[in-house]
Amino acid sequence: MKRALILCLSLQSLSLLPAVGAAQAQTVVDGSDKNASPFVKSTLHMLSKRFAEDQPKFRKISTHTSGDKQIVCGEISLHGSKVPEAENFLPFGATQGEENPLVFEAHTIPAALDFREVNTWINHGADLEDLEEMGCVPEGSYRQYSDRLNAVLQHRKTN
Missing domain, CATH: 3.30.160 (Double Stranded RNA Binding Domain)
Structure with a gap:
């Protein structure tokens, strides 16, 4: 019985069987x-x-x-x-x-960032970088995002 269930789940994950309610x-x-x-x-x-x-x-x-x-x-x-x-x-x-x-869920980069949020914003930009590498967004999109983020981070350093 377990083998049959595992086989059905495996086939469903391979999209060989229709998913129930999907x-x-x-x-x-x-x-x-x-x-x-x-x-x-x-x-x-x-x-x-x-x-x-x-x-x-x-x-x-x-x-x-x-x-x-x-x-x-x-x-x-x-x-x-x-x-x-x-x-x-x-x-x-x-x-x-x-x-x-x-x-890439675009979020406006705030004028100031809490230090604890920096990694979140960097990781968020990674999706944009990957989309650029895939050819799904114009070349330079990630660079613009990164430049805006760096400007906010530089502003933080001077305060």
């Missing part, structure tokens, strides 16, 4: 998911599950390859409206064979 619709507001590959569909499904309570909306979905791996990029909105405004969309990306898609 029907999660992906709303793509601009139709950019036309002719989406199974990898793209899987990525959108994972993000929809991860942010299920926010009923995410997607747009600007595109794919490209890096070596022998497919990369999907796009934008996700966690805003509750049917068609969110442009400023409500966050960049996301996923590399085929990687565990989880990355979403």
Whole structure:
């Protein structure tokens, strides 16, 4: 009995069996998911599950390859409206064979940071750096973020 249960769970994790109660619709507001590959569909499904309570909306979905791996990029909105405004969309990306898609949740860097929060802000920027390396955000995006963060940290040192 245990072996059968383990086999079912293993097959489900490989997406060979349908998941019970896992029907999660992906709303793509601009139709950019036309002719989406199974990898793209899987990525959108994972993000929809991860942010299920926010009923995410997607747009600007595109794919490209890096070596022998497919990369999907796009934008996700966690805003509750049917068609969110442009400023409500966050960049996301996923590399085929990687565990989880990355979403850069943009937060305005405050004018001053508590020393205990510095690592959190640095780690937060790592997602943006990874998205830049994947080709999902414009080159220099991480540098701009890093420069703003460093300016706040320098200001702290002078006070």
